Amino acid sequence: MKSITINGSKRESVGKKATKALRNAGQVPCVLYGGDAPLHFAAEEIAFKSLVYTPDVHTVEIKLEGGEVFNAVLQDIQFHPVTDAILHIDFYQIFEDKEIxxxxxxxxxxxxxxxxxxxxxxxxxxxxxxxxxxxxxxxxxxxxxxxxxxxxxxxxxxxxxxxxxxxxxxxxxxxxxxxxxxxxxxxxxxxxxxxxxxxxxxxxxxx
The missing domain is CATH 2.170.120.20 (Ribosomal protein L25, C-terminal domain)
Structure with missing residues (x-):
């Protein structure tokens, strides 16, 4: 299966005010599940174009500042009801030896x-x-x-x-x-x- 790389950065704050500021800056708040604890990060909205607006499916390589890399699949996505802008994305971490x-x-x-x-x-x-x-x-x-x-x-x-x-x-x-x-x-x-x-x-x- 083909893979898409998403470059992002960890989120220090996950409150409503911080989330709104991210969206105003063209960033999409995301959460990665499946690891030891949920990992909150953000990436530019344009980075998700090839992942979301396509009939095909892909695995995702999430690269965060500092060199951390995670393999994942898209689990859930929320769109704005009027503009269809991406509001939030959930990912699930995958491992080569575990079925998904x-x-x-x-x-x-x-x-x-x-x-x-x-x-x-x-x-x-x-x-x-x-x-x-x-x-x-x-x-x-x-x-x-x-x-x-x-x-x-x-x-x-x-x-x-x-x-x-x-x-x-x-x-x-x-x-x-x-x-x-x-x-x-x-x-x-x-x-x-x-x-x-x-x-x-x-x-x-x-x-």
Missing amino acids: TMEIPVHTTGVARGVKNGGVLRFNLRRMRVKGLPGNLPDFIEADITPLRIGNKLYVTALKSDNFKIMHPDNTVVCQVRTSRNVIADTDDEEETAEDEVPATEVNETE
Whole structure:
């Protein structure tokens, strides 16, 4: 998984007045959890652009004045209700030998045969909660939708997760192909049908 570096400085005061002064100076107050005690620090708001305003997920290398470095993941973020400015961010410290839980985006590959015949692909789950060692977590989870016909659903059991665990029930639907007004007949000869068969645990017809 890709990593982003955030350069910051420890916060000496964590009161409301000090926090307001930080924000007025273009700084974002942050807290790092997961260590011996919560660590309060601040960094420039622009430093979080590549971390927050992206559909991708990253680990974070937090570098503080004095040479301290911590590896972490984004845990929670608060935005201003009107301006959408970042008000506060919580991080959680990670260690290479300890499993963590994260939400990873789903990327599709191929073109569903049902879509080719006029159906519409609908996502039920664009991000998936997974658990594993930090070094084993992927940038995204790949979902091959090529075999999906109109009415088919793709379940989490169809996705590869060799080095991490998917934290969703097996009957969770990732995406499906629904019918539309533009549907045309989806018929194939026996040879093509045999090639496109997939296990029933992965792609099932809608009842």
